Amino acid sequence: MNKTPTYQGVDFIIVGQGLTGSLLAHALLQKGKTIHVFDxxxxxxxSKVAAGIINPVTGRRVVKSWLIDDLIPFAKRTYKELETRLGIKIYYERNVIRILFSIKDENKWLEKTGDQTVAKYVLENKGLGSFSRKINEGEGVGEIQYSSQVDMPLLLxxxxxxxxxxxxxxxxxxxYQLVRFEKEQVFYKKIKAxxxxxxxxxxxxxxxxxxxLPFEVAKGEVLLVKIPNANFDKILKHKLFVVPLQNDLYxxxxxxxWDSPDDLPTEEAKQLLIHKLKKVLTIPFEIVDHQAAIRPTTFDRRPLVGLHPENTLLGIVNGMGTKGASLAPYFVNQFVEFLLEGKALDKEADIARWEKED
Ligand SMILES: Cc1cc2nc3c(=O)[nH]c(=O)nc-3n(C[C@H](O)[C@H](O)[C@H](O)COP(=O)(O)OP(=O)(O)OC[C@H]3O[C@@H](n4cnc5c(N)ncnc54)[C@H](O)[C@@H]3O)c2cc1C
Incomplete structure (x- = not known):
């Protein structure tokens, strides 16, 4: 006799529990939805390798990040709510000390930060603070405020x-082979959603x-180092980023x-990072770990959010690139409002922008 299989019914299956999947899962649970996650x-x-920096003013050209005026308050609210709900500390407000290496750099900094829209993110710098005498100084210093750091590994x-x-x-x-679609529902193993x-x-x-979809490979390698008694409390943008973790760990x-075939740590990148760090620090350091990962970057540097054009039982929230800490809270929320309330997606993030490209 044929037995009809019994399925556990949920509203949504989520595949991936990195930063994006975790935020989506928490947001849907908050809305009273049922989920099942595979990772x-x-x-x-x-998300396991990232520093989690949210930096409003970035790059050599000293530009304000896309949508940052909206992203920062949203990210802060999201991470603070999660801190309360999960009983952990994951959101650290930390200024960024940016070393300016030449008069040209200084002039660029002054010119760009003179702009009204950028000026609010910049502090009149009062020197190197805890970095003083522990790093090689440049020609000048800039200081960015409203920046922060998210402890992604702890959240995950x-x-x-x-x-x-x-x-x-x-x-x-x-x-993927085990997915079945039937009567406006999707079946996977013992779950229907x-x-x-x-x-x-x-x-x-x-x-x-x-x-x-136009994903791009952007592999990044990092070191975790001990710098005994450095007591750096801010984020340093020098030849590299130096970001405080805990117990003398950075x-x-x-x-x-941009075209690595894998996501494995390489000796070449390790030596490059050590070489640069020696140019940054004037005090000793000790290597604790060396990690690598591929950032989920996209051709146009915008997220990939939406439902599949031919099968709306399938959705995607991806493409957070180099800025997941700030982009993911905002676009996860936008996707949830789109899904549950029919609100519109930002056209720049909606995957529909690629449909005509096929
Ligand atoms: C070196 C480096 C430094 C970075 N620094 C910063 C920074 O300072 N600030 C910032 O904002 N961003 C930074 N980023 C980018 C940031 O890490 C990403 O934007 C963000 O973490 C992406 O999160 P995600 O959840 O979308 O993807 P991921 O973190 O890649 O998570 C995807 C998850 O899905 C799982 N998964 C995938 N496919 C399957 C499957 N078929 N079955 C089961 N599980 C699956 C994976 O195992 C993984 O757990 C950095 C990235 C790197 C590499």
Whole structure:
């Protein structure tokens, strides 16, 4: 006799529990939705390697980041709410001390930060503070405020433990071959759901439904180092970023490799990072770890958010690139409002912008 299989029904299956999938899962649970999450906890997931910096004024050209006036308050609110709900500390407000290496750099800084829209993110600098006499000085110093740092690994770990306890997370690779669609529902193993949402980071390039979207490979390598008694309290942007973690531990990064075939640490990048760090610090340091990951970057440097044009049972929130800490809270919320309330997506992030390209 044929037995009809019994399925556990949920509103949404989420594939990927990096920063994006974790934020999406928490947001949907907050709205009273039921979810089931699959994640293979890839060792080199971008969120596990990132510094989590939110920096409003970036780059050699000293420009304000896209949408930053909206992103910062939104990110702050989201991470603070999660801190309260999960009982952890993940959001650190930290200014960025930016070293200006030449008179030309200084002039560029003064010119750009003179602009009204940028000026509010810049502080009149009062010197190097705790970096004084511990780093090689440049020609000048700029200081950025309203910047912050998000502890992504702690958010991921806490979320993983919580979801495992609640039996709403399976630690395994999601097998696309096993997905079935029937009567406006999607079936995967013992679960049936209203939709599957993919938050797979760079692994999204292998997704049979969304893999053709214009992902780009941007591998980054970093060092974790001990700098005994440095007591740096701010983020330093010198030849590298030096970001305080805890107990004399600092995040040092990072490299950019736009066509690496893999996400593994390389000796070449390690030596480059050490070489640069020696140019930054005048005090000793000790290497604790060396990590690598591929940032989920896109051709136009904008996120990839939306439902599949031909199968609306499938959705994606991806493409957070180099700025997931600030972009993911905002675009996850936008996607949830789109999904549950029919609100419009930002055209610059909506995957519909690529439909005509096929
Ligand atoms: C060196 C480096 C430095 C960075 N620094 C910063 C920074 O300072 N500030 C900032 O904002 N951003 C930074 N980033 C970028 C940031 O890491 C990303 O924007 C963000 O973490 C992306 O999160 P995500 O959840 O979309 O992807 P990911 O972190 O890649 O997570 C995807 C998850 O999905 C899982 N997964 C994928 N496919 C499957 C499948 N088929 N089955 C099961 N599980 C699957 C993976 O295992 C992973 O856990 C940095 C990145 C790197 C590499």
């Amino acid at each position: 293979n906890h890839h060792q080199h997931a971008s 770990d806490t979320t993983k433990t919580l979801f495992l306890n609640d039996k709403i997370l399976d630690v395994e690779k999601f097998d 209203k939709k599957i949402i993919f938050c797979e980071g760079q692994q999204g390039r292998n997704n049979p439904w969304f893999g053709k 995040w040092i990064g990072s490299t950019y490799d």
